[in-house]
Amino acid sequence: MMRLNNLSARYNILTGYVNAVDNVSFEVMDNEIFGIAGESGCGKSTLLKVMYDLVSYPLEISDGSVEIGGKDSSGKAVILKTGEIKKSWWRNISYIPQGAMHVMNPVTKVDTQFYDAISKQNCNFNKKALRQEIINYLHELELPASVISAYPHQLSGGMKQRVIIALATFLNPGIVLADEPTTALDVVVQRGILTMLSRVQRKMKNSMVIVSHDMGVHYQITNRLGIMYAGQMIEIGPTEEIFSTPRHPYTQMLINALPRIGDLNQKEGIPGTPPSLKNPPPGCRFAARCPKATDLCRVKQPEVFQINDRHQASCHLLYDL
Amino acid sequence: MKNWNLQLKIGVFILAIFLIFGVILPLFYTGNPIEWGKFPKNLKPSSAHIFGTTNLGQDTFWVLLKSIQNSFFIGLLVAFFATLIGVLLGMLSGFRGGILDRVITLIMDTFIVIPSLPILILLAGLLKGRASVLSISLVLIIFNWPWPARQVRAMALTLRERDFIDTALFSGESTFKIITREIFPFVTSWSLANFINTILVAIRTESGLAVIGMSSNEQATLGTMIYWAIQHQAMMAGRWWWIGSPVVAITLIFISLFLILSGSQQYSALRRGK
Amino acid sequence: MADYMLEIKNLTRRFKIGGMILGKSILAVDDVSISLPKDKTWIMSVVGESGSGKTTLARMILKLLEPSSGKIFIDGIPLSYYSKKDHRKEFYKKVQPIFQNPFSTFSMRKTVDTYLYETALNLDIARTRDEATEHIRDILHSVGLEFEQVTGKYPNQFSGGELQRISIARALITKPALIIADEPVAMIDASLRMNIVNLFKKLRNEFNVNFVYVTHDLSTAYYVSDFIATMYRGNLIEFGPAKELLSRPSHPYTELLLDSIPKVGVKWDREIILPDIETKEYSAKGCKFAARCQYAKDVCHKNSPPVTTLEEGHKILCFKYCGYKI
Numbered sequence: 001m002m003r004l005n006n007l008s009a010r011y012n013i014l015t016g017y018v019n020a021v022d023n024v025s026f027e028v029m030d031n032e033i034f035g036i037a038g039e040s041g042c043g044k045s046t047l048l049k050v051m052y053d054l055v056s057y058p059l060e061i062s063d064g065s066v067e068i069g070g071k072d073s074s075g076k077a078v079i080l081k082t083g084e085i086k087k088s089w090w091r092n093i094s095y096i097p098q099g100a101m102h103v104m105n106p107v108t109k110v111d112t113q114f115y116d117a118i119s120k121q122n123c124n125f126n127k128k129a130l131r132q133e134i135i136n137y138l139h140e141l142e143l144p145a146s147v148i149s150a151y152p153h154q155l156s157g158g159m160k161q162r163v164i165i166a167l168a169t170f171l172n173p174g175i176v177l178a179d180e181p182t183t184a185l186d187v188v189v190q191r192g193i194l195t196m197l198s199r200v201q202r203k204m205k206n207s208m209v210i211v212s213h214d215m216g217v218h219y220q221i222t223n224r225l226g227i228m229y230a231g232q233m234i235e236i237g238p239t240e241e242i243f244s245t246p247r248h249p250y251t252q253m254l255i256n257a258l259p260r261i262g263d264l265n266q267k268e269g270i271p272g273t274p275p276s277l278k279n280p281p282p283g284c285r286f287a288a289r290c291p292k293a294t295d296l297c298r299v300k301q302p303e304v305f306q307i308n309d310r311h312q313a314s315c316h317l318l319y320d321l
Numbered sequence: 322m323k324n325w326n327l328q329l330k331i332g333v334f335i336l337a338i339f340l341i342f343g344v345i346l347p348l349f350y351t352g353n354p355i356e357w358g359k360f361p362k363n364l365k366p367s368s369a370h371i372f373g374t375t376n377l378g379q380d381t382f383w384v385l386l387k388s389i390q391n392s393f394f395i396g397l398l399v400a401f402f403a404t405l406i407g408v409l410l411g412m413l414s415g416f417r418g419g420i421l422d423r424v425i426t427l428i429m430d431t432f433i434v435i436p437s438l439p440i441l442i443l444l445a446g447l448l449k450g451r452a453s454v455l456s457i458s459l460v461l462i463i464f465n466w467p468w469p470a471r472q473v474r475a476m477a478l479t480l481r482e483r484d485f486i487d488t489a490l491f492s493g494e495s496t497f498k499i500i501t502r503e504i505f506p507f508v509t510s511w512s513l514a515n516f517i518n519t520i521l522v523a524i525r526t527e528s529g530l531a532v533i534g535m536s537s538n539e540q541a542t543l544g545t546m547i548y549w550a551i552q553h554q555a556m557m558a559g560r561w562w563w564i565g566s567p568v569v570a571i572t573l574i575f576i577s578l579f580l581i582l583s584g585s586q587q588y589s590a591l592r593r594g595k
Numbered sequence: 596m597a598d599y600m601l602e603i604k605n606l607t608r609r610f611k612i613g614g615m616i617l618g619k620s621i622l623a624v625d626d627v628s629i630s631l632p633k634d635k636t637w638i639m640s641v642v643g644e645s646g647s648g649k650t651t652l653a654r655m656i657l658k659l660l661e662p663s664s665g666k667i668f669i670d671g672i673p674l675s676y677y678s679k680k681d682h683r684k685e686f687y688k689k690v691q692p693i694f695q696n697p698f699s700t701f702s703m704r705k706t707v708d709t710y711l712y713e714t715a716l717n718l719d720i721a722r723t724r725d726e727a728t729e730h731i732r733d734i735l736h737s738v739g740l741e742f743e744q745v746t747g748k749y750p751n752q753f754s755g756g757e758l759q760r761i762s763i764a765r766a767l768i769t770k771p772a773l774i775i776a777d778e779p780v781a782m783i784d785a786s787l788r789m790n791i792v793n794l795f796k797k798l799r800n801e802f803n804v805n806f807v808y809v810t811h812d813l814s815t816a817y818y819v820s821d822f823i824a825t826m827y828r829g830n831l832i833e834f835g836p837a838k839e840l841l842s843r844p845s846h847p848y849t850e851l852l853l854d855s856i857p858k859v860g861v862k863w864d865r866e867i868i869l870p871d872i873e874t875k876e877y878s879a880k881g882c883k884f885a886a887r888c889q890y891a892k893d894v895c896h897k898n899s900p901p902v903t904t905l906e907e908g909h910k911i912l913c914f915k916y917c918g919y920k921i
Contacts, residue, residue, distance in 0.1 A: 039784050040755065142869060157645055158869060184781060186644045186811030191855040192869040214785040216857030243859055257786040258859060270786055273754060484699040487659060491687050492710055492765070493717025506704045 001207060002028040002051065002175055007064035009050045012057070018277045020046040022231040023064070028175070030069075031205045033198065035222030035239065037215055037254065041274060043231040044211045045098060048179050051209070052095040053085035068093060070174055090117055094168040096178040101160035104152040110163055111148045117167055134170070141166050141196055158189035162196060169200050176201075176208045182217065194221050215254055219243055224310075227251050230274050230285040237311030247313040249290045284316065292317060329584030335577035339570070343389030354383035355541045363560060372562040376553040385566050387541040392524050392574075395454060395542065399461040399523035404516045406462070407469035408508060412500045414470070415477025426474070429467040437464040441526070445535035454540050457530070461523050469515040473508050480504050510589060517582050521575060528571060543567045599668070600805055601631040601639075601656075601773065606665035608651055623651040625829040626665070631822065633670070636799050638806040640816035640837075642852065643826035644870065649809045652826070653777050656807065657692050669773060688718050691766035695778040697758035701750040707761050708746050711735075714768045730768065737801065738764045738794060756787050763794065767802060775807045780815060788812075792819050813852045817841055825849050828883040835909030843905065846913050847888045882914065890915050 009021040020043040028034045036044045049059065051066055061082065068085055070092030072078050080088055089095075097103075105113060114134050118125065135145050143162055152160055161181065168176055181197065182190040198221045201208050210222060218225050218239060225242050227235040227250065235248040246252045253270045272289040275281050284302050287293040297316050305318040325333075347354070358378040366373040372381035414425040441460055448456070480486065480503075489499050524543070530536045531544025534552075538545050550556075550564035608624040625648075631637060641649045654660040656667055658674055667674045669689060677686035694700045701707055711731045712724065721727035732742040738760040750758060759779060766774050776795070780788040792815045795806050810816055816823060816837075823840045825833040825848060833846040840849065851867065868887040879886065885895040895914050903916045914920075 039786065144871060156870065162869075187813065187855040187857075188644055188811075188851060188867065189869060190857070191863060192867060194857075195863060195866065214857065216785065216859055219859045220857045220863055254786050255859065257789060484694045484696065485702040487657075487692065487694070488700050488710060488762075488765070489702075489713075491691055492714040493684060493687055494713060502705070503702055506702070 001030050001069045002209075003067045004051070005065050005067070007047075007050065007066060008062045009046060009055070009059060010062050011046075011059055016278055017062075019062075019280065020059075020231055020277055021050060022280075024228075024233045025064075026226055026233060026236055028207050028209055029224075030174075030207055031201075032223040033201055033208045033210060033221055035218040035225040036209065036211045036228060037213065037218050037225060038228035039213060039270075039274060041277075042228045043277070044228050045179050047228070048095070048177050048209065048211055050082075052089075052093060052177055053082050054095070055082070068175055090120065090168075090171055090173065092173050093175040093177070094171075094173045096164055096168050096176070096181055098179040098183065100164045101152075101157060104160060104164070106152055109149050109151055110155075113163075114167060114170065118171065134166075137170060138163075138166055141200070142192075156189075158185055158193065161185065161189075161193055165193070165197065165200070169204065172204055172206070174206050176206060177211075178208065179211045180213070181210065182212070182214075190217070197221065215243075215258055227254070230280065231277055232285060232314065234286070234315070235311075235313040237307070237313075241311055247307055247311070247318060248286075248315050249292050249317070250286050251313075284314075326584055326587050328580045329588055332577045332580030332582075332584050335573055336581065339389060339574055339577070340393075342386055343393050347383070347386045347390050350383055350386075354387045355379060363558075366562060372566055373560075375550070375563045376555065376558075376560065377549065381562050381566065384541055384546060385570065388543045388546045388567060389570060389574075391454060391540055391542045392527065392544070392571075395458050395461070395527050396520040396524040398458045399465060400516050400519035402462045403465035403519050403523075404469050404512055407466035407515070408473050408505075408512050409500075410466070411470035411473030412477045412504050412508065413496075415474035416481050416500055416504060417496065418481075422474075425470075429470050429474075432464060432467045433471070437461075437526070438529070440464070441530055442533075442535050445530060453537055454542075457527060457536055458523075461526060465519050465522060469512065469519070472511060472515070476508055476511065477504055480507055514582060514586070517578055521578050524571070524574065543571050598633065598671075599630045600633045600637075600670055601629070601807075602666075602668040602671075603627055603629045603652075603656075604666045604668070606652070606655065606667065607663050608648075608655060608660065609663045622829045624648045624655070624662075627652065627826075627831045629824060629831065629834060631805070635821075636803050636805050637821040638795060638799055638808055638819050639822040639824060640808045640810060640820040641824045641826060642810060642813055642816055642849075644811060646828065646870070647826040648829040649826050650777055653692075653775050653807065653809045656773075657690060657775050658686065684718060688769040689771055690773045690775065691769065691771045693759070693762050693766055693774060693776040693779045695781050697753075697755050697762055697782065698750060700762050701758070703750055706747055706749055707753070707758070708748075710765055711745075711761075711768065714765055718769050720768055731764075734764045734767050735761075737767070737798070739790075740764070755783050756791065759783060759791060760794070763791075763798075767798065767804070770802060771804060773805050773807065775809070777809045778811070779808070780812070781810070788815055789818070795819055811852075812856070813849075814856050825852070830883060830912060832884070832912045833910070835905070835911075836907075839906060839909045843909070846911055847890050847915065848884050851887075882912075892919050894919050894921065 004024055004026055007021060007024045008019065011018040011020055024047060036047065038044050046059065049055065050061060055061060066082050066085070068080050070078055070080050070088055080092065085093060111131060111134065115127070118130065131148070135148055138147055139145065141162055143159065143166070147155065147159065147163065155163065178197070182193050185193065194217060197208065212218060222239045225237065225239045226233050227248065229250050235242065235246070235251050242251060243255060246255055257270055270289065275285050275288065281288065283298040283300055287297040290297065294316065302314045302316045304312050304314050306312050307318070356379065360370065360374045360378050360380055362374060362376050362378050364370055364374040370380050370382065372385065375381050375384065410425055414422045444460060486499060486503055489503050527536055527542060528544030528547070531542055531548050532551070534548055536542065536544055538548060546567040547564060550560070555564040606624055606627045607622065609620050610623050611618050611620050631639060641652060643649045651660065655662050658677065676682055701710060712727050715721045715727035715730055721730050735742050735745055740757065740760055745761060753761070780791050783791060795808065796819050798804055799806060808816065808819065820837040823835065823837045824831060825846060827848050833840065833849055855867070871886065881896045881898050882900050885891040888895065892914070898921055900912050900914045901917060902910050902912055904910045905916065
């Protein structure tokens with residue numbers, strides 16, 4: 001499990017700070033897939049990096065904390081904080097960055113990439129036995145056995161991504177973070193990858209956090225969903241509920257922007273662009289693009305409103321109900 | 322200049338000194354510094370002759386400066402043209418591909434494979450030490466353009482595949498414009514490094530030839546200065562100023578150019594945020 | 596006068612992969628024939644997975660790649676006519692591209708308006724810079740941008756969506772007959788894709804431009820297309836008017852594509868088989884989709900399916916529609 005407490009993170013650039021993540025708090029439970037949705041530039045990738053403890057100049061945590069539950073080398077349950085999480089990579093938590101398949105080492109075969117990753121965690125392992133384990137695992141993920149002795153360029157994009165997912169989940173970490181795991185892959189392969197991810201999760205009963213700008217993806221495989229806008233988490237709740245009764249105007253617009261086959265009504269994307277994260281506006285950050293914005297919205301930031309014990313959103317309009 | 326690292330600062334400093342001494346100061350000297358028998362031979366350093374005089378009756382100091390001037394001239398001339406030709410041909414060859422590429426590559430590889438020193442010696446031998454600075458430079462240019470050409474060609478080959486080249490094509494851009502406006506900006510830092518390196522190579526080669534008497538001995542270059550010094554047993558006679566100063570000069574020039582090269586690499590890496 | 600705006604006849608393109616001795620040859624595009632009419636402007640989507648050959652097809656129409664065999668005619672003129680240097684300009688005036696990644700479409704070291712001006716001046720749309728400015732201002736307006744927003748800026752000062760619009764604007768400057776868009780919205784957020792795709796529709800009507808829209812996203816393709824061509828591993832497995840294709844029973848692969856769109860409201864139920872290593876699938880005997888097809892029978896694995904015409908202009912490459920007979 002993972003908990004974020006009032007987390008804020010920013011980029012220290014020469015001309016000031018870009019507040020990429022602003023006061024984000026939520027929990028990811030055991031045995032669930034948590035989705036993070038939002039447009040490009042809303043801060044979701046940064047959030048994931050901070051969760052993974054991949055914080056280095058110019059990115060810095062300005063407030064709050066991240067805690068994850070894991071196991072130490074003896075198998076005892078521990079809580080790890082930022083700084084300690086780093087030492088537990090691959091074992092308690094793993095991360096699939098955006099475009100991971102493009103940065104596979106082009107001059108080593110797939111088996112070597114596995115050995116490299118695993119050797120960081122335990123120094124003595126029997127190569128032969130390990131190789132067989134890897135082949136078995138790849139088979140479970142419906143990858144042909146020949147993949148293990150292939151170079152990355154011999155594999156298609158979808159296969160590379162599956163190999164990356166295999167790498168990330170091989171040591172059965174409690175938390176898997178995936179940043180846009182299917183972007184740039186075609187729909188059929190995307191479907192295969194996503195179903196594979198949920199199958200892996202169901203088997204290992206761990207927690208997954210999936211970042212994607214595509215709401216359709218979230219509908220298909222996530223249990224709970226968080227919507228980010230301009231660095232803030234503006235709605236969090238069970239996926240079904242968010243899609244059936246979205247509360248925040250931005251969420252509503254996101255869902256409406258998806259084209260649906262058979263529905264020939266002219267679809268519109270969301271007009272306008274998100275605000276600058278260097279000098280965010282004083283009130284609600286979505287006010288400038290919101291069709292329901294009031295004067296209060298432009299001046300005061302909304303507080304978190306609990307719709308029920310699992311669903312919350314940050315919008316002034318909810319208070320009027 | 323505030324972000325320049327120490328290497329760069331030292332390199333530029335030394336080079337600046339040489340430029341002042343080699344280019345600016347000789348302009349103030351009236352007469353011909355390499356004229357033989359102008360002064361009494363082998364005088365020790367004094368206020369009249371800072372480095373003393375040579376066995377040929379020349380003022381060592383002014384001969385040195387003139388030599389530096391000529392060596393720089395050769396270095397810059399060769400570097401400029403070799404880089405220009407090399408970069409243009411390399412980009413053209415890499416971008417166009419096809420038969421043009423094959424022909425240019427063949428020529429490039431031929432010149433790379435043939436060792437330049439024996440050819441130069443042969444040439445110099447034929448001209449019997451009367452080769453002019455210009456003809457030596459010409460030969461050096463011919464032998465030095467393939468190196469940058471090869472590297473730039475490789476870069477052009479990868480750049481050619483990028484989308485924005487196709488965009489330029491569909492915007493009606495001619496091949497020449499595409500090469501200079503789209504591809505060249507990516508190749509500039511490499512070209513600069515090559516340029517500096519070629520200066521080094523040119524001076525070194527010319528000096529090497531000169532020392533064995535294969536350059537144009539009538540002219541004053543750092544190499545010919547060493548040549549004449551050796552011819553007149555300067556080392557054995559302990560005339561350190563005459564033989565030592567050009568050697569030290571060459572060494573310092575090389576060091577300064579090298580420092581500038583590696584210093585500027587570090588500088589641009591710093592600017593990219595590493 | 597030609598009957599067809601775009602005619603592709605038996606187009607084939609072979610690639611050699613692997614080394615010189617042990618390398619294999621794969622047919623990236625295998626005997627594809629498509630004819631598109633002249634009487635109305637159209638948008639044709641070329642749909643398929645990655646590795647289907649759709650990008651190779653697009654690049655051949657753009658003359659960025661030479662076919663191994665077959666011919667392409669634009670308004671009756673074969674593409675080989677434009678190989679001559681003097682005719683090259685004519686080609687660029689008639690056919691323009693839009694690429695997948697707006698950030699690599701422009702060089703980071705030049706301002707974007709440089710490209711707009713170059714296109715206008717080099718391809719004889721304007722004679723002076725001022726004339727060009729007027730033209731550019733109008734075109735930018737048609738794609739929803741203002742000239743002042745764009746002038747003097749570098750590519751990294753724009754968002755992906757804005758940059759793609761500028762790319763479209765550049766392609767429109769010559770009022771081309773044909774625009775080939777290769778996955779133009781793949782790198783844009785799902786919520787913003789419809790904006791761009793609707794723009795194609797608008798431009799087709801206002802500017803009389805025909806679009807070839809290469810994509811793997813069937814939902815946007817359905818919105819915007821008049822014709823749909825589906826490709827799988829180099830074969831044109833289905834072609835026809837968009838409404839036909841999606842309302843009538845269609846190729847099992849088109850079904851799979853349709854089904855795989857992450858829809859809100861319907862969850863994926865069936866497990867699917869993902870593609871195998873490319874070289875294996877390309878060199879498979881019989882129908883290339885047979886290994887993944889839920890309707891496949893013996894004949895499918897052994898023989899290549901023939902072309903079956905279902906209705907007006909709707910053709911399909913599948914044994915299921917000709918009774919599983921050779």
